Every structure is written in structure tokens, then in C-alpha cells.
Amino acid sequence: MKTVKSQFKFKGGVHPDYNKELAREQPIEKIPLPAELVISMSQHLGAPAKCVVKAGDFVRRGQVVGEKNGFISVCVRTSADGKVKAIEKRLGPAGGKADAIILDTTAKPEGEVAEASGPILEPLDWRTASREDLLKRVEEAGICGMGGAGFPTNVKLNPPPGKRCEYLILNGAECEPYLTADYRLMLERAPRIRLGVEIMRKILGGPAVRIAIEANKPEAIKAMETAFADIDGNVEIVVLPVLYPQGSEKHQIFATVGRVVPEPPALPIDVGCVVENVGTVAAIADAVELGEPLLERVTTVSGGAVAQPKNVLAPCGTKYSDLIAFCGGEKEPVAKLISGGTMMGFAVSTPEISTTKTTSGLLLLPNSKAYQYVSQACINCGRCVRACPMNLNAAEIAKAVESDDIKGAEDAHVMTCIECGACSFSCPAYRPITQFCRRAKNSIRARIAAEKAKAAAAAKK
Ligand code: SF4
Ligand code: SF4
Missing domain, CATH: 3.40.50.11540 (NADH-ubiquinone oxidoreductase 51kDa subunit)
Structure with a gap:
């Protein structure tokens, strides 16, 4: 080596x-089990898992509560014991809604049930x-x-x-x-x-x-x-x-x-x-x-508005509000709450969203770090083009999307955009170039999906 x-x-x-x-410098700290978890069926890329429990069920930590639902999909296991209070559509960090299990972790099973013991899956000797x-x-x-x-x-x-x-x-x-x-x-x-x-x-x-x-x-x-x-x-x-x-x-x-x-x-x-x-x-x-499935992960809770920035080991499904409380709450008003990092993360409107297997960070930004810029017309300075690590003409894509010319954005190779945010970061006119790219990509994906569905329906006839 x-x-x-x-x-x-x-x-x-x-x-x-x-x-x-x-x-x-903050060592990983484990959060005490929250009283309620919100376990989403869409914690991964691809088809959301299919929920296989119902309201009223008592589930054991590690039990499969969502079955893999396609080739590009994974199963979801519950990250704690508890009673399923409800199954509802809940908002995820990126803005979409998906089925989620609302789990009461303080509930006890009815009647005599043996305590769970031993590993969830049989340990394997990898050799x-x-x-x-x-x-x-x-x-x-x-x-x-x-x-x-x-x-x-x-x-x-x-x-x-x-x-x-x-x-x-x-x-x-x-x-x-x-x-x-x-x-x-x-x-x-x-x-x-x-x-x-x-x-x-x-x-x-x-x-x-x-x-x-x-x-x-x-x-x-x-x-x-x-x-x-x-x-x-x-x-x-x-x-x-x-x-x-x-x-x-x-x-x-x-x-x-x-x-x-x-x-x-x-x-x-x-x-x-x-x-x-x-x-x-x-x-x-x-x-x-x-034999331990993926039930919890480390999430950095940081930004100038949180009292005690920490690296928190939390069960998947922990509400952002519980993470914030574990980090001492807000030390000053939060101007922006971001799920993920400042470059590729998503601003979220409520701390009632919950962590998933991919939640790497939660940022509480104060006013001094969440500038409200006014977007202006492109001045053709070329900085976004120089900053783009994918060699894209980001200014051209943004102008195309702004005038609803999604085909123009596609021709400018917007599908190769990795949504890194380097263009928006560099733009002196504060243009939301990355958001334009996301918009174009979503619309192209929707068009492709509709074309596929139409072709499949025609093939069935
Ligand atoms: S977000 Fe897309 S267009 Fe902008 S710099 Fe990154 S890859 Fe290039
Ligand atoms: S950085 Fe902004 S102003 Fe400069 S070319 Fe790109 S979009 Fe236009």
C-alpha cells in the first residue's frame, strides 16, 4: 500500500x-431514540419500496417494512421497534412526496412477546x-x-x-x-x-x-x-x-x-x-x-445558527427537528435550512422532514450566510463556462430554459450536468443556473418516461 x-x-x-x-473536531455522537420516526419508502435512487405493514402493526428493529420494488430499488427495514401509527405521504428532502411509516417508538407490543435478541441477519465469514x-x-x-x-x-x-x-x-x-x-x-x-x-x-x-x-x-x-x-x-x-x-x-x-x-x-x-x-x-x-442492516447513519448538523454543531449517528427516519434539538437548538434565527451541503443540497421549508439513508448533512444557516440575491440578466462574462467541470455551456443552457426551450437545453447536453452548483456559485449576475439545469433534466426525463409508457401501451394492443 x-x-x-x-x-x-x-x-x-x-x-x-x-x-x-x-x-x-466533534466525535460521532449517538442520538437517543426519538419518540417518533418517519420512515420513508423512498430512501434510495429508483423505484420506492413497497410498504408491507399496516397501521396498528408492531414492528421489530430490522424488520423489512418495505420490499424492494424493481431492479433499481432496495428494501427498507425499520430502524427501531415500535407501533405503526399511520402510513402517509410525506415530504422528502428533495421536495417529492412518498409513502412513509409513522412509527411510535414508545409503544410496547400487546401481550407477552419475547425480547428481541441476537443479530438481525446471520453474521457471515466473508473469507x-x-x-x-x-x-x-x-x-x-x-x-x-x-x-x-x-x-x-x-x-x-x-x-x-x-x-x-x-x-x-x-x-x-x-x-x-x-x-x-x-x-x-x-x-x-x-x-x-x-x-x-x-x-x-x-x-x-x-x-x-x-x-x-x-x-x-x-x-x-x-x-x-x-x-x-x-x-x-x-x-x-x-x-x-x-x-x-x-x-x-x-x-x-x-x-x-x-x-x-x-x-x-x-x-x-x-x-x-x-x-x-x-x-x-x-x-x-x-x-x-x-449481520446489521443499514438502519442508521452519521449526519453532520452544522451551520452558524445551530448551538452545537455535531456529527450525529441517528436512525433513518429521525426528524430534522429532533436532530436540531439534540444539537442544542438554534442559537440565532435560521434564515435557511438545507438538507445536504450548500452546493448540492436542497433548501427545505420545514424541520418536520426526516433523515434517509442518504442524508449526509443538515445545515442551519443564519442571515449572514443566506444572502437573498436578486437574479439579473446574463452579462456573458463566461465565468460559469470556465467553472463547469462537465465542460458545458451553462449560460446557454440557462438562457434556453428561461425561454422554455427545453430542446435547446437538451442539444446543449444538459443531461450530462451533474448539478454540482459550480456555475451558480461563479455567476456575478446571481443567475440560478443549476436550478435551470434541474428543471430541464426533470422535463426531459418526464418526456422520455411518457414516450416509453406510450410505446409500451401501443405494444400491448
Ligand atoms: S451544475 Fe451543471 S452546468 Fe453547472 S457547473 Fe455543474 S455540471 Fe456544469
Ligand atoms: S456566469 Fe452568469 S453572467 Fe456570466 S456568462 Fe454565466 S450566466 Fe452569464
Whole structure:
């Protein structure tokens, strides 16, 4: 194992204020179990899980309450014992609504019920377990990408015929401002991450491993060097220059191994790579060795308006209001509440939204950090074009969407936009370019889905 510097620098990128000092030194703290959890069926990318319990049921921690509902989907397990009070459509962090279980965790089962004991799933010895058993475990543990994308991990770890993983890349960049959850995991759970890597290497047939960490996290680099010191095989820690969006999957592949993922629908596996967030890797280790499904995660609660910024280990389904209370509440009025980081996160209207498997951060920004800019006309300065790491003409896309010309945005390759926010960050006219891109992508996806549905209906006739 060796540590090397990245040899490849992608085009564009920006340098936002990182503000990580607020929570960086705060060890991971477990929140006491909230009295009510709101467990969404849509915690991952793809089809929401199908709810298989009903109001009045008593459920046990780890029980499947939502079945996987398609190839790109994962199951949902309850993160605590409790009584299902109701099943309702609830708002998620990105704005959409999905079925959610409202769970009363203070309720006791009726009659005599034996206390739950032992692991939820049978622990496996990864050295003797077959590749298929390990893959099945990742699937039944309900694991999806915890960096934010939520892609089902068992699908990623099972390349289609004809594709082979040559590089397993561990994403420890955490380039989003304020967020320190992955950083603390690397400091506090490095041996678990190493175990997860060994398991994934076995599933993927022994690829080389690259552990990508930005240069501004020397303690994390040290912790990973110690944990991986005696590992066999082709393993390198690649120190990346500090540049947003270094944590983007495509940019990390380029920065670590110099390969370029072509335009969608191409995927990292098309260039022989699989990228996984360090939290996901630790979750795989827990699922295999301890039989513990993905029921909780670390979320950074930070921003100048929260009394005590922390890295909180909380059950999936914890309400933001409970996270805020655990962090001492608000020390000044909150001008903006953001789910995720300031670059790619979503401003949310209420703290009654709950965490999912992908909730990396919750930011409480005071007035001094939540400027209310007035968007102006484009002055053709080209800064957004220089900042775009995907080589897009962001100004052109924004102008097209503004005039409802979605076809024009599509022709300008808006579907390759990774919604990183670098263009909006750079724009002196404060134009909401990223939102324009999101709008165009949503409308194109809706059109494609409608065309597919129409074709399927015609085929049935
Ligand atoms: S949000 Fe899209 S258009 Fe803007 S910089 Fe990022 S990739 Fe480029
Ligand atoms: S940065 Fe803003 S003002 Fe400059 S070209 Fe891009 S959209 Fe126009």
C-alpha cells in the first residue's frame, strides 16, 4: 500500500468556503431514540419500496417494512421497534412526496412477546462466504450509496456480462462545505472501512483499490494509512487537490485513474470503475460481519445558527427537528435550512422532514450566510463556462430554459450536468443556473418516461 498524489486535474471547479471547522473536531455522537420516526419508502435512487405493514402493526428493529420494488430499488427495514401509527405521504428532502411509516417508538407490543435478541441477519465469514452470498447480503441489508446518490449497492457491485471492475475507488473526498460525517468515519471507523474493502474486492473479483481523499484532510489520510498498512494487493491512497466537486463520481475516476466516463447513459463500469462512498463501505462491513442492516447513519448538523454543531449517528427516519434539538437548538434565527451541503443540497421549508439513508448533512444557516440575491440578466462574462467541470455551456443552457426551450437545453447536453452548483456559485449576475439545469433534466426525463409508457401501451394492443 502506498500514498500518492493525484496526477490528473479536471477542467473547471471552484473553491467555496469550506466551513468544516464548525463540526470537524466533534466525535460521532449517538442520538437517543426519538419518540417518533418517519420512515420513508423512498430512501434510495429508483423505484420506492413497497410498504408491507399496516397501521396498528408492531414492528421489530430490522424488520423489512418495505420490499424492494424493481431492479433499481432496495428494501427498507425499520430502524427501531415500535407501533405503526399511520402510513402517509410525506415530504422528502428533495421536495417529492412518498409513502412513509409513522412509527411510535414508545409503544410496547400487546401481550407477552419475547425480547428481541441476537443479530438481525446471520453474521457471515466473508473469507468463506461465496460471492453470491455476499452480494445477497448487501441487497437484503438494504444498502444504497450513502454519499447522496442512493444507487442500490448490490447492483453496482454486480457488473453486467462483458463488464469488469478493474478499479474499486473509495470516495473519501467529502468536498461539500460544512460536511464532516465521512471525515469522522475515516478517523473513527477506519478498520471497518478496510474490512468493507476486503469484502467488496472479493465480490468484484479482486480489482485494484484507490482511496481518494482531499489534501485538506491529513488526519483522515493518516488514519487510512494505518488501517490499510498491511493490506495485500494493489491498493493506493490518492491525495486529491482541494477543488470542488472533487467528490463527484466522474471527476474522482479521472483524478484517481485518469479515465473519462463518456456521456450518459455510460456508467463508471463502462471504463472499468466502481466508486463507493466510505460510509457505504463501512455499512457493507457491518452487514456482513455483524449481520446489521443499514438502519442508521452519521449526519453532520452544522451551520452558524445551530448551538452545537455535531456529527450525529441517528436512525433513518429521525426528524430534522429532533436532530436540531439534540444539537442544542438554534442559537440565532435560521434564515435557511438545507438538507445536504450548500452546493448540492436542497433548501427545505420545514424541520418536520426526516433523515434517509442518504442524508449526509443538515445545515442551519443564519442571515449572514443566506444572502437573498436578486437574479439579473446574463452579462456573458463566461465565468460559469470556465467553472463547469462537465465542460458545458451553462449560460446557454440557462438562457434556453428561461425561454422554455427545453430542446435547446437538451442539444446543449444538459443531461450530462451533474448539478454540482459550480456555475451558480461563479455567476456575478446571481443567475440560478443549476436550478435551470434541474428543471430541464426533470422535463426531459418526464418526456422520455411518457414516450416509453406510450410505446409500451401501443405494444400491448
Ligand atoms: S451544475 Fe451543471 S452546468 Fe453547472 S457547473 Fe455543474 S455540471 Fe456544469
Ligand atoms: S456566469 Fe452568469 S453572467 Fe456570466 S456568462 Fe454565466 S450566466 Fe452569464
